[in-house]
Amino acid sequence: GENVGLHLPTLSVQEGDNSIINCAYSNSASDYFIWYKQESGKGPQFIIDIRSNMDKRQGQRVTVLLNKTVKHLSLQIAATQPGDSAVYFCAEKVQGGKLIFGQGTELSVKP
């Protein structure tokens, strides 16, 4: 169904701690997943992606985990910094190459 809430889920972490942002996706046939970061007043910025033939992928300070059994995706950010404060969206690729975006999670990093 469509999200109608006006308030994003929020995650508040202390600078230097690890952050975990979770996402449930809807389509068991989706084969490609992306995490985006969106700062205020900007467009979504690509962070990391993962294909359905993998269950883990690592980047610089970020790791994405994919659990196809329960249709769950997570983004782990190591040693979170104030510059990581933003809204994070997961997206799944469905038929025709289109992306379906999650509602987003707002990450707030306390110095």
Place this chain on the structure above:
Amino acid sequence: NAGVTQTPKFQVLKTGQSMTLQCAQDMNHNSMYWYRQDPGMGLRLIYYSASEGTTDKGEVPNGYNVSRLNKREFSLRLESAAPSQTSVYFCASSDIQGGFSQPQHFGDGTRLSIL
């Protein structure tokens, strides 16, 4: 490289006015997309163009039209603006490499208010 460029960045319209939002990408991508983003929500697909010469409806196409002018440019038109179309509009582009989908790259958006 500029990536994806959207114009204008801000616009205020009156109900019933028309407007075209412009988008251009310099990455030689085949596919282009228009999304809208409302407060507290993720992006919803309005229209997309899988390749030059083709366009298809997305999740929320009503009240909009698009034109894929050439490979670089994809415009979104509001023929008769309504307050419900107040939103932030994002354009994106992407491609396929080696048979695999690549991430969509986004512009910085057009903030549109309709009074």
